[in-house]
Amino acid sequence: MQTDTKTVQTEKYSVPFIERTGMRPVEKRSGYIHMLMPLAGNENHVGVMYMGAFTVLAEAVAATPAIDFLDKQRFFPIIKDLFVDFRKPAGSDVTAEYSLGEEDIATLQADLERKGSAGYLAEIPIKDSDGVTVAEAKVTVKLLSHGFKK
């Protein structure tokens, strides 16, 4: 089972590119993440959320529930591909959430033990501060054992 200590460790993944955005968790518990991307500092040339900020948010929200349960001594996550459909301009902070249920996690763990790889497609609506969906992301997350060869 995941421990609080492990959860805290995953937040220490140091990626300056991400830190520069000011993205932060709103809520985080086992298998679940709710993350916020602030508008301030991430505006485009017309003052709404820049495209790149959506991709950072989508990737983090998609991968975090897996990072939580993975035994990092044996396995690591990668993003295989990422799609974002931009629906409306976002003139506020934006948020997104994603969860892996206990059954999802059990299936992923079993795949990892059996073949050294596992994966899932995370479909993630991204919402503005009024709860309006401003973008829809689809992120394919792969989990691999260290030394895994495609």
Place this chain on the structure above:
Amino acid sequence: MQTDTKTVQTEKYSVPFIERTGMRPVEKRSGYIHMLMPLAGNENHVGVMYMGAFTVLAEAVAATPAIDFLDKQRFFPIIKDLFVDFRKPAGSDVTAEYSLGEEDIATLQADLERKGSAGYLAEIPIKDSDGVTVAEAKVTVKLLSHGFKK
């Protein structure tokens, strides 16, 4: 026709998110852009290029040839959607290029005059410093007249 002055102006689009990456043009001429994303400052937690840097590069390379010829008094570009397939980790700077030919531009201009909107799908290989394709991006760029309603 596009002028050098216009080209210089497009580089002044101020987006702090982009500026923080250190991305810069390698070569730029009418309808053509070749852009470089430096690894330094854009590494992920294992020292290779962070996913988000690919999306910023892809978007800029896809949109720049259109930004060049657009009459910004009447029209503006938006990214409708973006897909990036990550093929290999990139342990170096990465580059990408894209061009719109004279015929492409004439077609886009005609669409803009006739219906107030136009668009294209930019398929963009992203390469490391050895010329190996490390990611493939597909970016749908829409060009709209100010006041255009979907």
